[in-house]
Amino acid sequence: MLPEPPLPLPPQDADLLLEVDALQANSSPSMTPNVPSPQADPTAQSARPPSKSCAVLTTQKNSFGLFRVYDEESIPNANDPEDQSRAGPLLAHRLNAPTSQTLPGSVNPFHPYPNESSWLIGDWYWNQGVQKSKQNFKQLVGIIASADFWSEDLRQTNWTAIDHQLGSLGSMVHDPSQTTMTAGSEEWEAEDGSWIWRVITISVPFPQRFLHPGPRNYTISNFYHQSLLSIICEILLDPARCRYFRFEPYSLRWKCLDGVDDIGVHGELFTSQAFIAAHHDLQSAPLDPSTSCTLPQHIVALMFWSDATQLTAFGDAKLWPLYVYFGNESKYEHCTPIANLSSHAAYFQTICIFCLQ
């Protein structure tokens, strides 16, 4: 159950809904509150002061008293990712993506099955267990006896072709421009495209008490990783992921009653002091002289985690994967397994004690 998000941003012409406070530049760096509201709590979340005069926009409080404070220069313009009234959450979007965006003939919600009856039978065959039980039998009878079931619909169904298509859907989701089926081996090559094998060599300083003291090289030949840049590109080129990327940070605040000071709320990375400070620094930085770029500049927040994993109950097979999440996406979306927001970045190798000879 997700917590209720703050109210979405009002439409841009509804200025009456916003309180706009002009903030003058303050030369005192340590005491300036990040959120310049009249009742700002000086002990609450604070960050470095904006470098220039800047206005803040405050959204209306939701039923829990939560509201967002944006810098006027950092307001999401077209799509507000927090606005769940205009579009469903990321999960729903991703679940719909294969039928509505990447597949030809998107009018059919049961694709690749041609109709609902075929889909019901296919679902029963694939998803209701390998060994058939009495319960499965009852489910099948329930499908066939349903008023929505038409046996005529099954006659033209090409089950082999549908199964082949089902096996190819995964790669098609990754590549929205791809509309034709590829052979199995090509799919895997494409999946594997941005992974790199590397040979890593370190120098081992054997101490004097060894028979052959002195530095010698130790090489591992199977460091397997993805380019971090290719992960970022892949994620942000995906319209479904990009839609829910928060490039503009905001401060989330809570005010229980009128007349009481509001306080900062800690939660997402994109509402954190660190992200806001980084965003401010980037926006206030002078143009890079080597590029003189005037495009909008934004932070892509990488969040790594790794955990060595024992692969078998007996034996010593291990993996030490490195995963990366994006802090621009909500933690509630991160922890939804079916949303697939975690990317594998690398598989670390460790020193083999018996190889060090």
Add this chain to the structure above:
Amino acid sequence: MEHAGGDKLPGDPLFTHCHRELFHAQWNDLLDDEFLHEYEHGMVFECGDNIKRRLFPQIFTYSAAYPEKYVCTFLQAYLLKKLWPQGSHSQYPQPWWMSMSPVPHP
């Protein structure tokens, strides 16, 4: 193992050193020159919402379970040195990391 002790394994300090060196060497490969260039100057491309942006990858957190923390502890200083060899930089956002959580994300 070929050393003076005959049947003894190398001491812990040597393995600790090698373990750390190998971990750093692998991170060195992850944060290659191409990444460091984009880290400093940003990467430009048209995102999925058809807006062209200059994007600066920043590392905010690194979460690891307890046995890995000692390796990662060295990593923080190592990465800061690699990403910011000339020290504090005011022109671009400072890297802010790392937060170690005892339990990794689900």
